[in-house]
Amino acid sequence: MLRTLLALLTGLVLAAVPSAPADASPAVERAQRRLNQLGCSSGPADGQMGEWTRSAVVRFQSRHRLSQTGHLNTATTRTLYGDRAHRCDVRPVPPRSGTGRRIVISQRQNWVWLVAAGGNVVGQSGMIDNPGELGTGWKRVGSYCGRAAKIRRNTATGGGLWLDNFTRFAACGIGFHRIPRYMSSGNQIHPDWMVGTNLRASHGCVRLPQQFSARLWDFGRVGTRVRVVRG
Numbered sequence: 001m002l003r004t005l006l007a008l009l010t011g012l013v014l015a016a017v018p019s020a021p022a023d024a025s026p027a028v029e030r031a032q033r034r035l036n037q038l039g040c041s042s043g044p045a046d047g048q049m050g051e052w053t054r055s056a057v058v059r060f061q062s063r064h065r066l067s068q069t070g071h072l073n074t075a076t077t078r079t080l081y082g083d084r085a086h087r088c089d090v091r092p093v094p095p096r097s098g099t100g101r102r103i104v105i106s107q108r109q110n111w112v113w114l115v116a117a118g119g120n121v122v123g124q125s126g127m128i129d130n131p132g133e134l135g136t137g138w139k140r141v142g143s144y145c146g147r148a149a150k151i152r153r154n155t156a157t158g159g160g161l162w163l164d165n166f167t168r169f170a171a172c173g174i175g176f177h178r179i180p181r182y183m184s185s186g187n188q189i190h191p192d193w194m195v196g197t198n199l200r201a202s203h204g205c206v207r208l209p210q211q212f213s214a215r216l217w218d219f220g221r222v223g224t225r226v227r228v229v230r231g
Helices: 002-016 026-037 051-063 074-080 210-219
Strands: 102-106 111-115 121-126 137-140 150-155 161-170 174-178 206-208 225-229
Touching: 026 051, 026 074, 051 074, 111 210, 121 210, 137 161, 161 210, 174 210, 206 210
Parallel strands: 102 225, 174 206
Antiparallel strands: 102 111, 111 121, 137 225, 150 161, 161 174
């Protein structure tokens, strides 16, 4: 009777402990923990190489000027565990991106910086854009093609989507805005953790997480200069 009771209790305890997925990899789990430690947002350390983890690998690769494959190849792994691995969420402003108060966009890094007049970075975030539509060079927050520079809740041309905190900076419909939300549900079309990667592309605008889009709305008053660079 005692043995039966002990066996039953052991079975209940084991059943309460979630088992690792059959395809979980200890090497991937270790990488996930390291990526999260470096602010690369890899999600749960479950040992599975899903899209969330691939996005973190891309952010790490872009931060270290590695090929953005999303795979834990030899060069990426060596850098990830090396002494010179940098955080993904804090990056220096690209060289030759101007001076003074400005917004800087790096299309290679999929990153945005808010730079104050004295040169201090007061905010930065990953983004998603479309380099095929948004050219490099100097832009400026303002009204283009008869359209307002600032629209707190803009709508997509095709309808069905909200573009919150829309800040226009290039002709005619290109601006910064929150990741689009479905009007029907209010849900974003993709999660925040996809920004800072090349795993998605916009129609030309710069998509940002909700909190940072609001911060850029406040920083990007009409006339604010915007510098778009490749590197």
